[in-house]
Amino acid sequence: MTAAALPALAQTAFTDTAAGRPAMRDVSGMIMLDYSTITLSDGGAFDLFGVHYMQRANDWLYYGVGAFAPLAQGDYGGFFGADATLHIQRRIAGNWFANAGISVGAAAGGASVAGIQSLSGDGFYSRAYVGLGYTYRNLSFGVNYARVAIAGSPINDATINFFVQRPFSFSVGSYGDAGSVVSSADFDAPAHENIVSLQFNNFAQINPTGRYTGDIGVASTQFTHFHNPNLYSFFAVDIGVTGLHWYNQAHGGIGTRVALSPNVNLYGQIGLGSSGWVTDTVDTGPGFIIYPKAMLEYLWGNGVGATVSAGYLYAPMGTSRNWTLGLGLNYHLSHSEAQARSAPNGLDYSLRGIRLNVFGRTTSSITYNGRESDGISMIAVQADYALSDHWYIAGQIAAAATAFRGYAGYAEGFVGVGWQSNAYANGRLQAYAQLMYGLNDVGVDAAHEVGALLYPAVGVSYHLNDRLSLYSQLGAAVSLGQYVGSHTNTFENYSIGLGVTYRFSLPTRS
Structure with missing residues (x-):
């Protein structure tokens, strides 16, 4: 897209609005999961699992942001990083494609407080990669040759990186049209529900072996996407705000919902991810966690619900075990499938x-x-x-x-x-x-x-x-x-x- 075309796009949006109908456009992109094993320069083992949102700029260029953390190698639970990525992807023959990219960001962690200095260096993270992939239906997978480094750190290795991609798209409007109302009949409205959740969760440690033995209070946010009226997948991030500031974890998984009444829903989910602070403070081993949780929701109206939740968070490769309790709010971004079926002419x-x-x-x-x-x-x-x-x-x-x-x-x-x-x-x-x-x-x-x-x-x-x-x-x-x-x-x-x-x-x- 040329610079000269950008004002024309903006003008098109305003013209449609002036006609009494806000302009909507489709935004396409993909979620990309990737995994790399890394040999530290001192010979130690390490790995990184990443989750990235990549938005399509044109037929071959994507840009996006993501986060990454260790899972199963080393002893660095709580290591965490975030980056911005430019990604090139081009079909070369049939369902085969080539891709390449570069990421920069920040990352840090260690087995102890002093170990942060030895493992994380200056904290500036970079990654460059190139490789091949194959698309089957709505899923792509492949392998890259990647160079991963953190400035001044033993994390500096050329490695094989495996990835999985899933495309998706959604509709957005012009920023100038904020406050307008559109009908689901006039744009590609979500076919299934999406929910954004905000919670405060308290982690009560069970027989802790690390230096910190108290409770950990975390601010939690979760995005939930339903695949049918009852089954959903989710991704969540938790950050410590009391007890142990900046304790961090990210996890995703699947869940199901049962309607107990028109205003009361019960959710059950299980998440897998990475969690911790530094290992000698909270022992999550290399970071891998399993987190089953149940949540009860009372819907006030207009898509807003109050929630109470309980769960059990444990690190099977470490000693960390926790009971969790939480209070929060759900905001249902989209209408339910039942509501859509009952309004054939569209919902606002x-x-x-x-x-x-x-x-x-x-x-x-x-x-x-x-x-x-x-x-x-x-x-x-x-x-x-x-x-x-x-x-x-x-x-x-x-x-x-x-x-x-x-x-x-x-x-x-x-x-x-x-x-x-x-x-x-x-x-x-x-x-x-x-x-x-x-x-x-x-x-x-x-x-x-x-x-x-x-x-x-x-x-x-x-x-x-x-x-x-x-x-x-x-x-x-x-x-x-x-x-x-x-x-x-x-x-x-x-x-x-x-x-x-x-x-x-x-x-x-x-």
Whole structure:
């Protein structure tokens, strides 16, 4: 697609809207799972399992983001990384295709706190790969030759990488059409239900053998996709927010739903994934976990449900065993199949404005506990959900691609609210201000934690068209514990960020 064509696309969307019917377009992509075994430069064993979302840019180019963690080799449960990927894929003969790509990101972990330095180096992750694949029906699989490295780390190896891909597509609207209502008869509405879940889960350790023996509270998010009225698959991420900050796990699997009444549903699921912090703190061995869980949902209406859940999380290759209890909310993004059948003329969907901002953040010198440390470079992703023309809810995660005080793996996470101005300069220029609350991980242990952070920020976006914008952010992070007495450690810095924004509106049930 040429640069000259981009304004024309935006103009097409606005023209359709002016005719009284919001323009919808199909977005296609794929989910890619990959697995590599790695020999560390010191001879040790290691592996990485990755999950990536890849969006199609044209017939041969994809771009996307993903996460990866170890599963079954080594002793590094809790190692975790995220990356951005450019992927080229082209059919060469019949169902055979060639592919190649490059990924960059941040990653860190270790068998102990001190081991973070020896295993993770500076934390900057890179991967390059090339290989062949074969497509059978709606599934593709293949093998790549890959080079995986983390700067300054023993993770630096050429390896064979196995992958599986599954394509999918969905419909989105113009960002300028946010707030409009469309009928499912006018676009390719989801044939099955999709649910986004937010929960707080408490992990109660059973006879822990690691250095940390208390409970772990995690903020959990899960995306659930139904394949028929009762059977679903899911993917979930959990991040520690109490007890052991930035404990992390990712898992996916299958489940089933039973309707106990029109407003009450029972869900049962089992997930497989990777989990931990550092191995001598919580012993998940190489990280592999099995996580069966049951969830009871009460539907209030309009797709919103309150949930309570219970589960058993265990690491079969380590000693970690946990009972889990959780409270949360479900939001049913799409109408059920029964509702669709009862409305042959279509069901209403509202377009919700969403912005995905991907940018690099570079900090000033960091004042940590009275001492000044060198600044760091981070890769940040922020999602904005529009509440109105001016107000939005925001969530941001940032991971360091350089070491902080000699330790890789520094991370920050925030949620908050923002306000944006009207657009000026022929609709191109827009300013914003936001206030966010969250946590960071100074990468050592609980004695070094600084507690909650406040992150005010301001910035300007320059809209190239209705989909793409240039994005800037100037922010300051300051620890609150020093003022409210919850922590004696202090943390302060300024940061500047530059990147891009992808804007769209997502149809969700009205």
